[in-house]
Each structure stands twice: as C-alpha cells, then as structure tokens.
Amino acid sequence: MDTHDSVFGPRLVGAPYRTDRFGHLMEQFTLDHLREGIDVEEFAHWMADFGVGYEAWRAAWTSNQSNFLDVHAWGHDHDLGHGYVIKGTMDDRHVTNLERVVQPSGLDPDKHVKDKKCLVVGAYCGGEVLMLHALGAARVDALEEVPEYAEACGRLADAFGIQQDTYAASLFELPQDWASGQENMPEREGYDLVYCPGVIYHCSDQVATLRILRDLLVPGGSLFFETGVAGHPDAVTYLGPSQPGWNWWVCGVNVYLQMMSDVGLENNRHIETTGGRAWFGGIRSVRDPLTENGCAGFAIPSLLGRGQ
Numbered sequence: 001m002d003t004h005d006s007v008f009g010p011r012l013v014g015a016p017y018r019t020d021r022f023g024h025l026m027e028q029f030t031l032d033h034l035r036e037g038i039d040v041e042e043f044a045h046w047m048a049d050f051g052v053g054y055e056a057w058r059a060a061w062t063s064n065q066s067n068f069l070d071v072h073a074w075g076h077d078h079d080l081g082h083g084y085v086i087k088g089t090m091d092d093r094h095v096t097n098l099e100r101v102v103q104p105s106g107l108d109p110d111k112h113v114k115d116k117k118c119l120v121v122g123a124y125c126g127g128e129v130l131m132l133h134a135l136g137a138a139r140v141d142a143l144e145e146v147p148e149y150a151e152a153c154g155r156l157a158d159a160f161g162i163q164q165d166t167y168a169a170s171l172f173e174l175p176q177d178w179a180s181g182q183e184n185m186p187e188r189e190g191y192d193l194v195y196c197p198g199v200i201y202h203c204s205d206q207v208a209t210l211r212i213l214r215d216l217l218v219p220g221g222s223l224f225f226e227t228g229v230a231g232h233p234d235a236v237t238y239l240g241p242s243q244p245g246w247n248w249w250v251c252g253v254n255v256y257l258q259m260m261s262d263v264g265l266e267n268n269r270h271i272e273t274t275g276g277r278a279w280f281g282g283i284r285s286v287r288d289p290l291t292e293n294g295c296a297g298f299a300i301p302s303l304l305g306r307g308q
Contacts, residue, residue, distance in 0.1 A: 016077030016085050017092035021099055025134035028160075030081035035161035043159055044084070050074050050125075050152060051086040058089065064244045072148045076127030090198075094127030097197045097226060098135075101279045106271040107224050109135045116192035119143060119216060121171060122199035126153035132195060133162050141191075142166040171203065171212055172300070190218035190284075198277075200227040200256075204248045208299045211263040215303065217284040223265060229253055229278040256280055264288050 017023040031040055050072065057073035076088040101107045114136035120128045123142035132140045141164050142157075144150040150168035157164050194216050203209040213223050228247060230237050233254040239247050251259075253270045257280070260268040265282035272279055291304050298304065 016079050016087070017095045022102075022131065023092070023095045025131055026079060026095065028134050029130050030079065031084075032081055034159050038159050044080065046155075047074065047078070047080070047086055051088075054087050054089060061089075061244045064241075069146060072146075074152075075124030075149065078127070088125070088127070090124065090127070093197065094131050097128070097279075098131055100272055100274060101224055101226070101281075103271050103279075105269050106279060106281055107222075112193050112222050112224075113137050117141075117189075118193040118195060119191040121194060121196040121213065121216075122202075123153045123166065124149050126156040126166075128195060128197060129153060129157055129162065129164065129166075130160070132193075133157075133160075133164075137193075140164050143171065144168060145170045171199070171209060172205075190221060191216055192218060192221045194221070194223045194225075196223070196225040198226055200225055201247045201250055202245060205299045206249055206251070207259055207263060208303070210259050210265070211290065211300075211303055214264050214284050219284055219286055221284050222281065223260075223284070224271075224279065224281045226277060226279045227256070228276055229256070229273060231276075253278060262289055264290065 017026065019027070031044065034040060034043060051074040053071055053073035057071045060071045074086050074088045075090050076094045077085065077092045078088065079085045098107075102109060107113070113132055115138045118132050118137045118140045120132065120140060120142045123129055123144040126142065129140045129142050140157075140162065142150070142153050144153055144166065145168065147168040150166050154164075154166035157166070194213050196213060200206055200209055213225065217223060228250045230250050230252045233252040235250075235252040236255055237250045239250060253273070256278075257268050257270060260280065260282045264285050264287060266285040266287070268282040269280065270278060271281055288304075290298065295301075295304060
C-alpha cells in the first residue's frame with residue numbers, strides 16, 4: 001500500500017477528527033478496507049479529484065453566489081490512511097453530529113440504529129451513511145438532491161461494500177414518486193430511522209418538510225433532525241436567500257416542537273443546542289393531526305391521507 005503515497009503526498013493535512021467516542025468508527029473506512037474488486041489507485045484519484053473543488057466551493061458559499069451548488073467539493077473530512085486525508089466542506093460534522101445527538105434523551109445506537117432500516121436525508125457524499133453503517137444498521141439508504149453528491153455517496157458506499165440505495169431527488173418530490181413506484185425510485189416500505197442533519201432550515205416550507213419526514217417512517221419509527229435555531233424559544237425568523245446556503249427560516253425550540261406535534265410526531269424532545277444549532281427527536285404517531293384539523297392551506301395536499 002505504501003506504493004500509493006505518491007498519489008496522496010501533495011494533499012497531506014492534519015488529523016481530520018478525534019478518534020475518541022465516535023471518530024474511531026471512521027477507521028473502518030480506509031483504503032485498507034475497500035471491498036474486493038475496487039481499484040485502489042482509481043478510487044484514490046477519484047476522491048482526490050472531487051476534493052480539489054474545496055476552495056472554490058468555500059469561496060462561492062461565503063460570498064453567497066447563486067451558483068455555489070454548481071461548484072462541487074467533497075462533503076466530510078475523511079482519513080483514508082497511509083498519510084492521505086481529504087478535506088470536506090462540512091468538516092467533521094458526520095462525527096460530531098453523533099456526539100451531539102447520542103444523549104440520554106436522544107438517539108440510542110442500540111435501540112434506533114442497530115439492525116434497523118435507516119434513511120439519511122441530505123446525505124451529501126456519504127459521511128453520515130458510513131457512520132450509521134458502522135453503528136450496525138441493517139441498511140442505510142440515502143436521499144441527496146444534488147445529483148453529483150448522490151452519485152458520490154452511492155460510489156463511496158459501494159466501495160466499502162455497503163448495500164444501500166442512494167436517491168437523487170428533492171425531498172419535496174420524494175413522497176409521490178416513492179409511492180408510485182417510478183423506475184428510478186421504487187416503492188418502499190417505511191424506515192425505522194430517518195436521520196436528517198442540517199436540512200430543515202434550507203427548506204422553504206418546514207411544516208411540509210417535517211410531514212414528509214414523518215411519512216417516511218414506519219409507525220413507531222424515529223426521526224432525529226438537526227437545524228439552526230433562534231435564540232428565543234418562540235421566535236420565527238425569515239431569512240430567505242440573504243444568507244449563504246439559503247437558510248430560509250430559523251425558528252425557536254418551542255416552534256419546532258409544535259411543528260413536530262402538528263405533523264403527527266409524538267414523544268417530541270429538544271435534545272441539545274450548541275452554537276445556534278439544535279437536535280430534535282420524535283416518533284411517528286398513529287394519529288394524524290393535520291387531517292383531523294382540516295389543515296386549510298396546507299402546501300402539499302397530496303401528502304395528506306397517505307400512509308396513515
């Protein structure tokens with residue numbers, strides 16, 4: 001394997017994540033662990049080529065250029081071993097997200113992940129998929145609306161022998177397509193766990209978003225999501241495209257808890273807040289408050305009455 005050092009040498013950087021608690025899970029995903037049949041050099045060059053876009057992506061994002069989604073860069077920090085580390089735009093959040101959500105009131109790996117069917121929404125290049133797989137999930141599918149990132153996520157999972165499907169689709173397109181059994185999105189049963197870090201506040205309709213996430217669960221399945229939150233628990237702040245990444249809405253903790261209840265989630269809890277970002281968890285209820293209350297003006301009426 002040392003013969004590959006010439007490929008990695010120009011891109012050496014420091015250690016990308018701590019190895020205590022959950023960082024050590026990434027040790028399962030080095031060049032030494034690629035499945036049989038994967039060409040190591042080809043795989044390494046592919047990741048390196050993808051990672052070249054980091055600085056261009058960062059510049060486009062920080063200046064709030066409208067084309068930043070057209071500038072592609074790797075999503076998560078990844079130490080492939082043998083002195084080679086690729087830098088991701090989301091840094092080590094695939095690791096620190098677990099550190100934040102695995103709390104006494106939050107996600108329990110043995111209860112919510114091990115041997116469960118999981119879906120990562122907003123999968124980027126697949127860092128969260130790797131982490132849930134390493135925690136023992138039976139299956140970890142992924143949803144990512146940027147086609148280039150969806151392709152990268154699927155290729156990364158395949159390289160490490162992870163059996164899963166990655167779908168390139170908008171969350172707002174998914175429920176109808178999923179149920180109708182279209183060729184590229186076959187009909188599926190619900191998931192035991194939907195894991196959704198850093199997506200909600202990018203969606204223009206957060207109530208519809210939470211309803212869709214709820215509908216992707218089997219009854220009794222769990223949703224865990226992370227989002228930006230306002231300082232006041234009852235605040236609702238509209239940002240629109242004025243900030244990098246189009247952070248449409250930032251709401252307070254109580255607002256998100258109320259939304260979760262309204263769309264048919266129960267046992268809803270705020271797990272923790274760090275640096276203006278919070279984790280929430282809830283369970284799909286058998287009740288459907290939206291249809292019970294008539295839901296006048298609901299943005300996507302076709303969601304209602306399905307999968308109750």
